[in-house]
Each structure stands twice: as structure tokens, then as C-alpha cells.
Amino acid sequence: MRVGVIFPTISIGNDPGGIRDYIQTSEALGFKHILVFDHVMGAGTATRPNWRGPYNHTNGFHEPMVLFGFIAALTKKIEMATGVLILPQRQTALVAKQAAEVDVLSKGRLRLGVGIGWNDVEYECLGEDFHKRGRRVEEQAALMRALWAKELVTFEGEFDTIIDAGINPRPGRKTIPLWFGGNEDAALRRMARIGDGWFPLFGMGDKGAERIERMKGYLRETNRGITGYGPYFGMDPMLQGGDRSPQEWAKEAEWWKGHGATHISLNTMTSGRHGAKAHIEAIKQFADVMADAL
């Protein structure tokens, strides 16, 4: 199981020195990946008194593609993962282009996690259709893979049209692992068909175990020859640090390992930690209890 950390995007602050310290410490501690959330726009709440979204305009989100350029320059081996990039609100060809650039500058260290999001405000600002996002993401995945694999692509889809054109440079490996987030049945079936891995969004327990099994069932139904989690289809759950002790983190990590997780990512946000130092302290504690896995 590859153990990584979640970049504390909403509470690390805007000091590039602190961000640099966090990134370099993550790699030095032996973590295998840094996972980054994505939101382009935040909604104002004054005009939306019934707002119930998890985030609003007061939450800062570092932009993943630019941040990965920064991380690529500061590290040698740590993997960069989006978890997740809200794909249907972005232009497919530009995501393919920017992901390829990250992959080139990092020598093949990008894992692109995508999802469809929940915030129609962002879709509106970006000029994309919130209601078609499920259908669109599947078409986008096919187009991005074509753009990474081939010099020139012709693609006439429902949402995108490319006639005999391509991106350059392309990823050295001609592909980028494409993972999916989501817990809904439609999302699970989709990722079983076309994904390289899954970010489950729940904690340990019987309900989670049931969903992990259901996902395996969907994988078998697709006839891709994949029967469980492993090199062909990964599972990277989020370990919520919260205010629990590092020993409890390790206990949950063990549970996930027993249930097939190929990766795990520690989230140190939403627990009163502010600034790079507090988050660095937390991941050091995590490194201590996970020493055998790093």
C-alpha cells in the first residue's frame, strides 16, 4: 500500500515558502504521493442564504495544474495526484495539454483523478452544462486518452470536436493514469468500465466494506479481466486525520489495507490546523506511525 498525503490546500495559506517546505518535507519523509483537491470558483453566500455546499468563496484552493508545475520543480520522485479535478467544467483539450505538461516536467509522475463535482455555480462561471456532467466526463476521458496516445486526433463527439489536431509535447509514456472519485452507483459503474482506479469517499466500517465489495462486482461485470484492486485498478481512500491520534490513523490504514486499498492519503485539513507548520507537524506524526510502509 502506497502511503501519501493530501495537500492542505484550504488551510496552508498563500506563502510560497511555507508551501515549498510542506512539499519538500512530504517527499523527505518518504510519502509516495501528494493529492490535491480542485475548485476553480467559490460561491458567495450572502445571495444564497440556504447554501449547504461544503465550501464557499472564503476557502482558498490552490490551482492543481500550476501547483504541480511548482511541485515538479521541487521534488524528484513523489507522485502528484489530483483528487479530484472537476473535469466536465474544464475544456478537455486544455486539461489534456496541461496534464501532459505536468507529466513531462515531472518525468511521468502525474496521476489524474477526475470527478464531476457538485457545485453548479462553478459550471455556470466556466460556461459548461452542469446537468450533462456525467455524460460529458465519459466522453472527455476517451478524448484525453486519444490526445495523450496519438500525435494527431480526429474526434467528433457530443461535447468536443477535434479535426486532425494534437497536443505536443505528449506524456513520455503516451498515457496518464485516470482515476475517478465518487460514491454513487452511476459513478462506480462508470469508473469500473473506464477508470484506472478509485478514490472512495468514506471511512472504515461495515457500510464502507459493503461498497468496496459492490465495486468489485462492477469491475467483474465489465469483463476487463480485473477481479479486484491491484495494479490494474487501484483504490486510494482518504484517511480523515481530524482530531484523532496517530495511532487511530494507523489503525484505520490497517483496515483499508485489509480491504484491498493500493494507496491511502492522509487528510490533515478540517481539524483546526492552520499554516504549513501545523500540517508538517501532522504528517511527521503520520510518518512515524506508518514507518514500516514508507
Added chain:
Amino acid sequence: MRIGVVFPTYTIGNDPGGVRDYIETAEALGFKHILTFDHVLGAGLGTRPDWAGPYDYTNAFHEPMVLFGFMAALTRTIELVTGVLILPQRQTALVAKQAAEVDVLSNGRLRLGLGVGWNPVEYEGLGQDFHKRGRRVEEQIALLRALWADDLVTFRGEFDTVIDAGINPLPVNRHIPLWIGGNAAAALKRMARIADGWFPIMTPGDESAAIITRVRQYLLDADRGISDFGPQFGMDPMLQSGNNGPQEWGAEVEWWKRHGATHLSFNTMSLDAIQRAARMGLGIMVDTLANTKNINRQGPKEHIAAITQFADVVKGQL
């Protein structure tokens, strides 16, 4: 005059070690900025036998926003400049967001040069309307500036709608300089009204001098209280290196300085593309390059050698 270099995006190659060496050398030599071109998609030629565009799918373009994240981590003082980002083919709010991120990670070192481009293939691939690009760019500039200045923005335009939403983080100074590229009269007038500076695409000569004079007039006409190039409105011409020796480079730097340039960017890439662009009728004037022999420098070492030689020519000014 602030002197910088043009990142040799399509001939530096894909080795990140070489890209890093180039970036770190540019800063160490004292150059004030690195300017980067932008193309998202390249057109195939098999289906387009009459293709006359300056570039096609064989030309690699490093993506500026990701590349600037990379540069921000490797440098401390050098300014990061797009010259130009093709704005109307991108989503406005995402450009605002990514530009702000570059600005934050570089401690306020971004200058965003914008243009409307010439390649309908890219617009189609990105789902945007090539024919409305001139009108769109002006609206986009207003929205970009609002998104950088305010926590929350409400904007109902022809092309974009933002209702009580904003980006976070904002740029360091809640502002990013917006420059415009191009020589066409419509672009120049627009630029004089709303931009912070100009990238002329031309070489020294009488015709170029006449355009510079015209831009001064457009600035006066715009009634912004700006009468000449300077801190409020800059001019950043590109010096095409070709095989011209240090003496000619030095003479060209002096010409631009005399004509009001506040910046200058040294391009070590091949002249082929700029000459093709001139032939396309993009308002680019490079007549004086007709007798200049081309050098097609390949890989970081040859480009580093060229900027090192240039740094020697302008060393009193770096």
C-alpha cells in the same frame, strides 16, 4: 530598459533537467524576464495541403501556466511573462484562477500578455468561436480584472456569466499587468484604451517607427493621462537573434531604446515561424530579416550559449 529572454519553447526539448538549466541560467545572467509563447493544439497537415500557418502539430509548445509553476519554484526575481496567451480560446475564469496561482507562488512576478491568435483549428478544438475573438477578448479583460480585484464578482456579459462568485487565492497585489500583442490597427486602439503595455511584433525600420508614433497617438486619444511609453504603459519588442552577431544585436537594442521600449525580449528560436507569420499577413513586419541567415538552435545548451553571448552584449543593462 528591462531586458529578458524568450523561452525557446519548441526547440528546447522535453528534458526537465535542460528546461531547469535554461531557466536558472537566465536568472543568473541577470535577465529581467522570461517570455513564453502559447499554443494548445497543433494542426495536422495531411488533411490541410494548403496550410500556411506559422506552426503545425510538429512544433512543441510547453504550456505556460504549468511551466510558470515550475519556473516560480526555481527562481526568485525573474518576471514570468506570456507573450502571448491566446485568451479567447480559453475559459476566462480558469485563466483568472491559474494566473492568480502563478502570481501567488511567484510572489507577484506574473505579467500576462494576451492576444487573439490566428488558428481556427485550436478554437474549434477548445470549443470557442474564432470569429468573435476580438470582441470576446475585451470582455474577458474586464472580467479578469474584476476577478483579481474582488472577493466576489457579479458579471453578466455576452460571453461569460458570473453570479456572486470569486476565485481564492487572489493575486498578491489584487492586480496582474495585462499586455497585448499585435500590430493591427484595431488591436492597437483597443490596447491603447485598456492594456498595460504592448508587444510589437516587428523589426527596426521606418515603418515600425511610424507604428510606434501611431500608438503614442492612440494613447493620447484614449485620454488615460498617458502620453508615452513608461511605467503606466510599456513596450516590449522581440529581438530576433538569427545569426546576427553581437554587434547587430547591440545596435538593435539601441534602436528600440531610442524609440521608447521599456522592455526587450531576446528570441533565440528559428526565424522560420516569424517569417511564415509575416507572410500570412498578420501585421508582422520583419523585412529587415530577409537577409538574415537563420540558425535553428536545438536543445537547452545551444539556447543557453546564445543568451550567454547576448548577456555579454547588454551586460551594463542587466
